[in-house]
Structures are given as C-alpha cells and as structure tokens.
Amino acid sequence: xxxxxxxxxxxxxxxxxTEAMAYSLRAPGKRIRPAFVVAAxxxxxxxxxxxxxxxxxxxxxxxxxxHDDLPCMDDDRTxxxxxxxxxxxxxxxxxxxxxxxxxxxxxxxxxxxxxxDAGRRVAAARDLAGAAGSLALVGGQVDDLRFSGGDAxxxxxxxxxxxxxxxxxxxxxxxRLGGAGAGPLARLARFGRALGVAFQIADxxxxxxxxxxxxxxxxxxxxxxxxxxxxLLASALAEIEELGLRAEPLRVLARYAVRRDx
Amino acid sequence: xxxxxxxxxxxxxxxxxTEAMAYSLRAPGKRIRPAFVVAAxxxxxxxxxxxxxxxxxxxxxxxxxxHDDLPCMDDDRTxxxxxxxxxxxxxxxxxxxxxxxxxxxxxxxxxxxxxxDAGRRVAAARDLAGAAGSLALVGGQVDDLRFSGGDAxxxxxxxxxxxxxxxxxxxxxxxRLGGAGAGPLARLARFGRALGVAFQIADxxxxxxxxxxxxxxxxxxxxxxxxxxxxLLASALAEIEELGLRAEPLRVLARYAVRRDx
Numbered sequence: 001x002x003x004x005x006x007x008x009x010x011x012x013x014x015x016x017x018t019e020a021m022a023y024s025l026r027a028p029g030k031r032i033r034p035a036f037v038v039a040a041x042x043x044x045x046x047x048x049x050x051x052x053x054x055x056x057x058x059x060x061x062x063x064x065x066x067h068d069d070l071p072c073m074d075d076d077r078t079x080x081x082x083x084x085x086x087x088x089x090x091x092x093x094x095x096x097x098x099x100x101x102x103x104x105x106x107x108x109x110x111x112x113x114x115x116x117d118a119g120r121r122v123a124a125a126r127d128l129a130g131a132a133g134s135l136a137l138v139g140g141q142v143d144d145l146r147f148s149g150g151d152a153x154x155x156x157x158x159x160x161x162x163x164x165x166x167x168x169x170x171x172x173x174x175x176r177l178g179g180a181g182a183g184p185l186a187r188l189a190r191f192g193r194a195l196g197v198a199f200q201i202a203d204x205x206x207x208x209x210x211x212x213x214x215x216x217x218x219x220x221x222x223x224x225x226x227x228x229x230x231x232l233l234a235s236a237l238a239e240i241e242e243l244g245l246r247a248e249p250l251r252v253l254a255r256y257a258v259r260r261d262x
Numbered sequence: 263x264x265x266x267x268x269x270x271x272x273x274x275x276x277x278x279x280t281e282a283m284a285y286s287l288r289a290p291g292k293r294i295r296p297a298f299v300v301a302a303x304x305x306x307x308x309x310x311x312x313x314x315x316x317x318x319x320x321x322x323x324x325x326x327x328x329h330d331d332l333p334c335m336d337d338d339r340t341x342x343x344x345x346x347x348x349x350x351x352x353x354x355x356x357x358x359x360x361x362x363x364x365x366x367x368x369x370x371x372x373x374x375x376x377x378x379d380a381g382r383r384v385a386a387a388r389d390l391a392g393a394a395g396s397l398a399l400v401g402g403q404v405d406d407l408r409f410s411g412g413d414a415x416x417x418x419x420x421x422x423x424x425x426x427x428x429x430x431x432x433x434x435x436x437x438r439l440g441g442a443g444a445g446p447l448a449r450l451a452r453f454g455r456a457l458g459v460a461f462q463i464a465d466x467x468x469x470x471x472x473x474x475x476x477x478x479x480x481x482x483x484x485x486x487x488x489x490x491x492x493x494l495l496a497s498a499l500a501e502i503e504e505l506g507l508r509a510e511p512l513r514v515l516a517r518y519a520v521r522r523d524x
Contacts (some may be wrong), residue, residue, distance in 0.1 A: 010399065013396055015399055017401065017404055018394050018396050021396065067358075070354075072353035072357060091334035095357065096329075098394075099325075099400055100394075100396035100400040102361065103392075103394040103400075104391070104396065106368050106387060106390075107391035107392065107395060112392065120381035121382060122383055122387075125368060126372050129365045129368045129373075130365075130369065131364070132356075132361070132362075132365040133276050133362050133365035133369060134283065134359075134362035134366065135274065135277050138365075142278060142354075150418035194293045224496070246506060
C-alpha cells in the first residue's frame with residue numbers, strides 16, 4: 001500500500017522531496033501503527049477495507065522520525081542501519097520532506113479509498129491532528145530534548161505524549177472509521193494510551209535504553225521495566241475485554257507490541 | 263480570532279513550542295489569506311460565520327514562513343523587523359513549532375465552529391493538504407532554493423507553486439465551505455491561481471525584488487513586472503465576472519492584493 005503510494009507521488013512530482021519521502025517511508029519497519037488501525041476497525045465489526053486509510057498513521061510516524069533525526073534535534077546519522085534522511089538528502093530536503101509527509105497523511109485519511117463517511121473521516125482526522133500537534137507528539141519531543149532526569153512517573157508522562165499519543169490515535173482512528181459509539185471509543189482510547197506507554201518501554205528494553213536519560217530501563221532496571229510494561233499491557237487488555245472475540249486481532253497485536261523479544 | 267486561539271493553546275500547553283507558535287502567528291501581517299476564504303464564502307452566498315475556519319489558511323502560511331526562515335533553508339534572521347522564530351527560540355523549537363502549526367491548521371478547519379457540514383469540511387481540508395504538500399508549497403520552496411536563473415515562464419512556475427497554491431486553496435476553501443458547485447469552483451480555482459502569481463509579483467515589486475534570482479522584476483524590470491501583474495489580475499477578475507454583485511468583496515480584495523502600492 002505504502003509502496004504504491006511512494007511510486008505514485010514520485011511519478012506525479014519527480015524530485016528530491018518525493019524521493020526523500022519514499023526513502024523514509026520504505027525504510028524497514030514494523031508497520032505496527034496501521035495494523036492497530038485495521039485491528040481496531042475490525043474490533044468494531046467495521047465493513048470494508050481500511051488498509052489505504054491506515055497508511056495515514058504510518059506517514060505521521062515517519063514524518064516525526066525524519067524531523068526528530070535532524071541535527072538541531074536528536075542529530076542521528078543512521079536509522080536502522082541506513083543514513084538518516086538529512087544525511088542522504090541534505091537538511092533542507094529533510095525538513096521539507098517531513099512537512100510534505102505530515103500534509104500527505106491528512107490527504108491519505110481524507111481522500112483515500114475505503115469505508116467511513118465524511119463525518120467519520122473528520123473525526124478520525126481530528127484525532128490524528130491532535131496526536132501530531134503541540135500537545136502530543138511535538139510536546140513529547142520537546143520534553144524529551146529537555147529531559148534532564150526524573151522519576152518513573154516523569155518518564156511515563158513523556159512516553160505518553162511522544163509515543164503513546166500516536167498509538168492511541170491509531171486505535172481511535174480505526175474505531176472512528178468503524179463507527180464506534182462513545183463508550184467503546186473511550187475504552188479503546190484508554191487501551192491505546194496504556195499500550196503506547198508499554199510499547200515505548202518494550203522499545204527501550206530492546207534498544208538496551210539504559211543509557212537514555214528518558215528511559216524506564218535506566219530508573220527501574222530491565223526487570224522492573226519489564227514488569228511495568230506487563231502491568232500496562234494487562235490494564236490495556238482489561239479495557240477491551242467486553243469487545244469479545246472480534247477484538248482478538250487487537251489483543252494479539254497488543255501482546256506482540258509489548259513482548260517482541262519472545 | 264487568531265489571538266484568542268494563541269491564548270488558548272498557551273493555556274492548554276504552556277511551553278516553548280506554543281510560545282513560538284503564538285509569536286509567529288501574532289507577527290504583524292496582512293492576513294490576506296483568511297480574508298480570501300471569507301470573501302469566497304460570501305461570493306457563494308454561504309450562510310454563517312466562516313471566520314474561525316478561515317484561520318486555518320493563515321496557520322498554514324505561518325508554518326511555511328517559520329520553516330522557510332530556518333538556517334538550512336533561507337537562513338533569515340529577521341522577518342518584518344523581528345527576530346525569526348529560530349533566532350528567538352532556537353532551531354529545534356522552530357522546527358517543532360512549524361510542525362505543530364501545520365497539524366493545528368487541520369484541527370482548526372475540521373474542528374472549528376462555523377458553517378460547512380462534514381462533507382464540505384473534508385473537501386476543504388483536502389485542498390489545504392494539497393496546497394501544503396509536496397506538489398505545491400513544499401515543491402515550490404525546493405524550486406526556489408535550487409533556482410539558478412531562468413526566464414519569466416520558469417519564474418512564474420515557481421510562483422504558481424510556492425505562493426499561488428495557498429492563495430488558490432484559500433479561495434477554494436471558502437468556496438467549498440459555501441457549497442460551490444463544480445463550475446463556480448473551477449472558476450474560483452483559476453481566479454485564485456492567477457491572482458496568487460500576481461500577488462507574488464506585487465510582493466517582489468514592493469520588496470524591490472530585483473536582487474532575488476527568482477523574481478519577475480529582475481527579468482522584466484519593474485514596469486514589465488507591473489504590466490504582467492495587472493494582466494494576471496484582469497484574467498483573474500474575468501474568471502469571476504459572472505458571480506455578480508455578491509463577489510464584489512472578492513474583487514476588492516484581489517485589486518488590493520495586487521496593487522498595494524497605490
């Protein structure tokens with residue numbers, strides 16, 4: 001899905017920005033966020049193929065990685081063994097490619113083929129804007145850049161904004177496209193937030209994140225961090241217990257996200 | 263409208279990013295893009311107050327200025343006599359504030375109080391995503407950064423993407439919120455594109471843009487550039503002639519945008 005999209009934008013507008021967009025989108029990744037959109041949609045018994053719309057959350061995630069890697073931010077020169085976008089294409093193109101990705105994510109969600117009438121699309125796009133904006137993804141990145149130590153609670157608060165907001169928005173995007181009522185929507189949002197924090201802890205465990213200032217592994221140790229991730233996973237799963245069998249893909253995905261090392 | 267919005271985001275999320283967002287949004291400016299939304303909405307006899315939704319296009323414009331000023335782009339240290347955002351707040355905050363502004367623009371258009379059912383909001387937000395994305399604003403900025411000379415046609419092609427696309431999207435956003443049919447919508451889009459190029463030429467005339475590589479003033483001289491802007495204004499006005507009296511605010515605004523020096 002993303003691959004076809006990359007080919008299309010490159011054909012419509014050949015040039016460094018679309019090359020950089022495709023380069024970043026085609027990087028190997030777990031694609032776990034669009035999977036959450038699809039699984040949440042299915043948990044609501046949504047009808048139709050939500051795959052194309054689900055790419056929106058991966059595009060938002062990718063924009064945030066491209067900008068976070070910039071020299072003025074985390075100054076990372078490689079990501080998953082490949083040069084980061086600003087190393088491969090220059091800093092100006094990296095800023096612009098990130099910008100274009102963020103705009104493209106909204107186009108994908110509002111304009112893409114698939115289920116969800118205009119009202120559901122608007123509701124889903126609002127969630128995405130909220131997760132991508134100053135209160136969540138961006139606010140969390142500022143916290144992370146300025147982080148100079150703190151206890152487990154302070155670290156989880158950064159995780160909640162920087163990582164969990166977009167995971168939660170992926171879940172609610174799927175739920176909104178599937179026409180979730182207020183009750184299931186609120187439960188799925190809480191599921192997404194708890195799971196998102198657990199997911200970040202799992203990431204830090206895999207990356208041996210004990211040299212990162214903002215990592216629970218540093219504060220609680222690997223075993224303490226693992227226990228906290230498991231507790232968050234359990235509370236997330238409890239939120240969606242009453243969704244029954246149709247939510248089974250969502251549960252499998254949640255366990256995989258938090259226990260990838262098994 | 264924008265001022266109240268800045269106050270609100272600062273209260274919800276105090277910190278450097280929302281401060282930088284408010285700093286850039288509160289800079290003195292013509293606010294001509296939201297005025298085009300309102301005038302186009304009125305030209306369609308749209309009912310209701312579209313003012314809050316119209317802020318979305320000013321927020322997109324502001325995000326593009328913040329990122330264009332960055333050291334890796336145009337490297338501007340002042341804008342309208344004030345330090346640019348990265349000079350005042352640092353480069354990382356400037357990147358993040360621009361990102362948050364772009365996300366906030368979609369939230370403003372999709373979530374704001376005012377007329378336009380979900381279908382109209384989706385259509386307007388698509389136009390905005392198109393104008394902010396790789397094909398227009400961002401593509402035009404790449405062209406501009408790489409511009410190494412060319413004839414009037416090449417320069418107008420950059421203007422069409424970098425400047426005119428968002429002016430055109432402002433016009434079509436107002437038209438879509440007002441429920442324009444396909445015919446008037448196409449005419450208003452052509453009006454917006456011609457006017458946007460004329461607006462950029464007028465800007466270059468005011469800034470004495472003859473030292474800019476990508477300026478019609480350099481290639482045609484001030485008188486030739488003025489004649490071209492006037493011809494574009496006339497062709498823009500011809501597009502909306504049949505909209506009658508209700509389009510008069512749109513015409514006044516168009517003339518003001520292109521002949522600000524009078």
